Amino acid sequence: MTTATAQLPKSTKPVSLVTRWKRSTWIPRVLFPITILLFWQVGMQVIRRIWPFAVDVLPTPMEVVDMMWGEIINPFVEGKQAITRENLYLTFGRSLLRLGSGFVIAMVIGTIIGLAMGLSKAVDAFFHDWVMALLAMPALAWALFTGLIFGMGNRSPIVTVVLTGIPFVIVNVREGVRNTPRELFDMANAFKVPRNRATRHVLIPSLMPFFFAAIRYAFSIGWKGLVIAEVFSGQDGAGWTIKFYYDAHRAHGIIGYAFFFVIFALLLEKLVFEKISNRVFKWRPKTTDVALVEALFDGPDDAASATAAAQI
Amino acid sequence: MVAATDPDIQHTTEEQVAQQARRKELVQRWFWRILGYIFFLGVWEYGSGRILEEALLPGPTRIIKTFGELWAGGKMLDAFQATTFRIAVGFGLSFIIGLFIGLISQNRWWEAFFRDATLISLTAPGLIWALITAIIFGNRIAGPIITIVLTTFALVSVNVYEGVKSLPKDLVDMGKAFRVDVIGRNRHIVLPHLAPYLFTGVRFGFSIAWKVTVLTEIFSSGRGIGFEMRTSSQLFQMDEFLTWILAFFLFALFLEKVVLQAFENRYFRWRQGVAAT
Amino acid sequence: MAEIKIKNLHKEFGVGDDKVVALVDVNLEIEGDVFVSIVGPSGCGKSTLLNILSEIETPTSGTVSITNKGHAALPGYVFQAARLLPWRTVMDNLLFVQEEVTDAVRARCQKYLDMVHLGDKGNKYPGELSGGMQQRVGIARAFSVEPDVMFMDEPFSHLDAITARSLRRELHEMWKATNKTIIFVTHDVGEAVELSNRILVFAKGGVLKDDIQVDLPFPRDPSDEQVAIAKANVLKKFEELDLVAT
Numbered sequence: 121m122t123t124a125t126a127q128l129p130k131s132t133k134p135v136s137l138v139t140r141w142k143r144s145t146w147i148p149r150v151l152f153p154i155t156i157l158l159f160w161q162v163g164m165q166v167i168r169r170i171w172p173f174a175v176d177v178l179p180t181p182m183e184v185v186d187m188m189w190g191e192i193i194n195p196f197v198e199g200k201q202a203i204t205r206e207n208l209y210l211t212f213g214r215s216l217l218r219l220g221s222g223f224v225i226a227m228v229i230g231t232i233i234g235l236a237m238g239l240s241k242a243v244d245a246f247f248h249d250w251v252m253a254l255l256a257m258p259a260l261a262w263a264l265f266t267g268l269i270f271g272m273g274n275r276s277p278i279v280t281v282v283l284t285g286i287p288f289v290i291v292n293v294r295e296g297v298r299n300t301p302r303e304l305f306d307m308a309n310a311f312k313v314p315r316n317r318a319t320r321h322v323l324i325p326s327l328m329p330f331f332f333a334a335i336r337y338a339f340s341i342g343w344k345g346l347v348i349a350e351v352f353s354g355q356d357g358a359g360w361t362i363k364f365y366y367d368a369h370r371a372h373g374i375i376g377y378a379f380f381f382v383i384f385a386l387l388l389e390k391l392v393f394e395k396i397s398n399r400v401f402k403w404r405p406k407t408t409d410v411a412l413v414e415a416l417f418d419g420p421d422d423a424a425s426a427t428a429a430a431q432i
Numbered sequence: 433m434v435a436a437t438d439p440d441i442q443h444t445t446e447e448q449v450a451q452q453a454r455r456k457e458l459v460q461r462w463f464w465r466i467l468g469y470i471f472f473l474g475v476w477e478y479g480s481g482r483i484l485e486e487a488l489l490p491g492p493t494r495i496i497k498t499f500g501e502l503w504a505g506g507k508m509l510d511a512f513q514a515t516t517f518r519i520a521v522g523f524g525l526s527f528i529i530g531l532f533i534g535l536i537s538q539n540r541w542w543e544a545f546f547r548d549a550t551l552i553s554l555t556a557p558g559l560i561w562a563l564i565t566a567i568i569f570g571n572r573i574a575g576p577i578i579t580i581v582l583t584t585f586a587l588v589s590v591n592v593y594e595g596v597k598s599l600p601k602d603l604v605d606m607g608k609a610f611r612v613d614v615i616g617r618n619r620h621i622v623l624p625h626l627a628p629y630l631f632t633g634v635r636f637g638f639s640i641a642w643k644v645t646v647l648t649e650i651f652s653s654g655r656g657i658g659f660e661m662r663t664s665s666q667l668f669q670m671d672e673f674l675t676w677i678l679a680f681f682l683f684a685l686f687l688e689k690v691v692l693q694a695f696e697n698r699y700f701r702w703r704q705g706v707a708a709t
Numbered sequence: 710m711a712e713i714k715i716k717n718l719h720k721e722f723g724v725g726d727d728k729v730v731a732l733v734d735v736n737l738e739i740e741g742d743v744f745v746s747i748v749g750p751s752g753c754g755k756s757t758l759l760n761i762l763s764e765i766e767t768p769t770s771g772t773v774s775i776t777n778k779g780h781a782a783l784p785g786y787v788f789q790a791a792r793l794l795p796w797r798t799v800m801d802n803l804l805f806v807q808e809e810v811t812d813a814v815r816a817r818c819q820k821y822l823d824m825v826h827l828g829d830k831g832n833k834y835p836g837e838l839s840g841g842m843q844q845r846v847g848i849a850r851a852f853s854v855e856p857d858v859m860f861m862d863e864p865f866s867h868l869d870a871i872t873a874r875s876l877r878r879e880l881h882e883m884w885k886a887t888n889k890t891i892i893f894v895t896h897d898v899g900e901a902v903e904l905s906n907r908i909l910v911f912a913k914g915g916v917l918k919d920d921i922q923v924d925l926p927f928p929r930d931p932s933d934e935q936v937a938i939a940k941a942n943v944l945k946k947f948e949e950l951d952l953v954a955t
Binding site for chain 2: 142143144145146147148149151152153178241242243245246247248249250253256257258260261264265267268269344347348351362366369371374375377378381382385
């Protein structure tokens with residue numbers, strides 16, 4: 121941006137409104153949600169006119185905001201009963217507990233298998249195809265399958281989180297082991313640094329970025345898997361609540377909960393992951409968002425397909 | 433060096449040693465790979481009926497049998513047709529929209545306008561879209577198609593955007609200098625340059641599209657793989673359910689790894705050695 | 710100060726097609742606080758020799774002993790790339806290679822950082838420093854273990870000419886101040902003549918071809934007539950040994 125402005129010939133005339141409009145980047149960014157809201161409102165009006173029975177089904181933006189606000193303040197209002205069985209906080213708490221337990225199991229097992237695969241060619245050949253298959257398997261399949269096997273309750277969502285998250289942990293940890301910096305180990309050897317110190321200062325820090333990527337992927341993919349599992353075999357939790365609104369044909373409930381989801385994911389990213397990442401990777405030159413997007417698509421093949429798989 | 437009367441003879445033996453080492457490694461790799469297959473399939477077969485009831489976890493042999501039955505009944509082909517059609521239409525539309533957005537995003541203003549749309553498309557779970565479109569459109573085909581478009585267009589647009597941004601200006605200028613006309617320039621310079629980017633977009637987009645399609649069919653459809661999965665799971669027919677999952681999984685894997693890969697190898701041979709995306 | 714004895718050293722890599730002979734029957738003795746340069750075309754095994762001396766690699770046959778008054782000598786190493794831990798600060802990189810961390814050791818590390826003019830950069834991460842500064846940290850790290858013998862593998866080849874020149878001067882001063890045995894691998898004859906007492910010439914295939922004494926007063930200025938003549942003489946020897954073409 122600075123270069124673009126620098127190239128402009130210096131003129132004494134103030135920049136005209138049109139050019140300013142064209143050059144600004146925040147105006148279109150603000151315009152985007154406004155356009156969407158406008159489309160939404162107008163679209164509703166049009167559809168209702170030609171399709172009168174759709175009144176209950178189609179939510180207006182205001183309905184969604186009302187619903188969300190109601191959920192947020194619900195526990196703090198005396199005597200007000202929640203529409204769903206439990207209020208927003210309990211629901212998310214329950215889901216988070218399941219996510220957490222599944223996540224820990226996936227991290228432990230995945231790290232062990234990933235380390236073994238990175239260290240031994242035989243183990244790698246043994247597991248490779250099955251890990252790739254697991255990676256490509258949609259969370260939906262696990263959700264339905266575990267739902268049928270374990271029935272309603274905690275087990276199906278937790279096992280789904282484990283099964284969807286584990287291949288991401290394995291792939292990342294394996295890559296980390298394979299990319300250990302040999303030249304730094306040689307350096308440590310040349311200086312006769314003791315083995316445990318080399319492990320602590322060379323091996324573990326070099327694994328950290330991969331480990332951290334594993335945590336992020338496993339978390340975001342596990343979260344999506346968890347919700348799908350709760351849709352099919354939950355008796356409570358975020359997924360169940362969404363299903364509840366779906367069965368009640370209340371689209372505003374679904375959209376509202378979708379927003380809670382996005383907000384929750386953003387909070388987690390900004391307040392937890394980014395903080396940890398800044399602490400752990402203080403030594404790294406700062407990467408911009410652009411570089412991150414590029415990294416998404418330039419990774420090695422396994423990692424790239426992992427990224428694609430993480431979307432759903 | 434070691435004294436050798438005939439260097440040629442020594443060379444061959446050394447080559448043989450190296451070849452043997454390589455062959456040994458390959459054999460070892462395949463040995464462990466096959467062992468892996470035997471182990472996992474064996475655990476599955478053994479677990480069925482022993483660890484879990486057979487009704488809950490039918491073994492691989494049972495599934496192969498069910499597959500044969502479903503195929504013979506014509507049900508398989510019908511479901512595949514329905515799903516493939518939805519994916520084709522949905523992803524085709526998504527591709528056109530993604531291409532359009534990627535192209536106009538060369539303008540900073542439009543890039544900013546669509547930035548959040550891209551972000552939402554890349555992060556919002558497909559389940560939400562599937563449910564909302566199911567409520568609004570019911571059984572109509574619009575549901576799955578809109579869901580596919582919303583979840584995949586950003587993968588195409590991001591790649592197109594990157595591709596156009598990195599257009600080799602020097603080559604285009606070279607074309608101009610040699611008085612190659614616009615059509616020739618587009619055909620021989622711009623398109624070959626963009627093709628790999630488009631291809632990456634298609635590959636990632638497709639891997640999401642098929643999962644999303646099945647998801648929408650679970651909630652709102654009278655035909656297709658997802659519908660069959662829902663039916664069999666509601667009727668508690670685990671063997672059919674698993675067969676559907678595996679059949680579609682293998683189908684998608686086949687399209688992704690064999691068809692797209694073959695296409696890529698054929699048309700992007702010149703890119704070998706350049707970072708393989 | 711160290712005493713280095715190399716007898717019948719032989720080294721090869723790989724098997725079959727990939728077999729490469731790196732060093733052939735090398736015999737060598739180095740003693741005292743000398744600065745020895747090893748020069749030769751790329752692929753002459755000079756880096757391999759250094760790796761064997763510093764025990765990163767083991768010889769195929771032959772013996773190597775590095776002692777200091779009968780005890781095993783303590784080595785220091787400067788690599789072609791700085792090889793710093795990117796996730797540790799400059800000071801922690803120096804402390805990483807120390808036997809133990811005490812206040813005295815800390816002070817010693819600080820002293821060597823000061824010597825390479827990076828005394829105020831102890832809390833920076835390597836990623837925040839320029840290439841020349843990173844190599845300076847690498848040199849300070851090698852000196853900070855107070856080694857008996859110092860191995861350097863083309864430490865200035867990645868740097869621009871001006872930075873390399875000032876680093877050469879610093880290195881020379883540190884050598885004079887600390888009395889170390891330094892084994893210095895380079896492909897730059899000028900660099901070797903400017904810095905060393907003794908130049909070992911290797912030919913392709915890992916054969917030690919010549920052992921040249923350079924008896925000129927230090928510090929040597931590369932633009933000085935004497936130094937230029939010495940350099941020309943070494944290059945002439947190269948031609949006689951038919952090394953220039955390869």
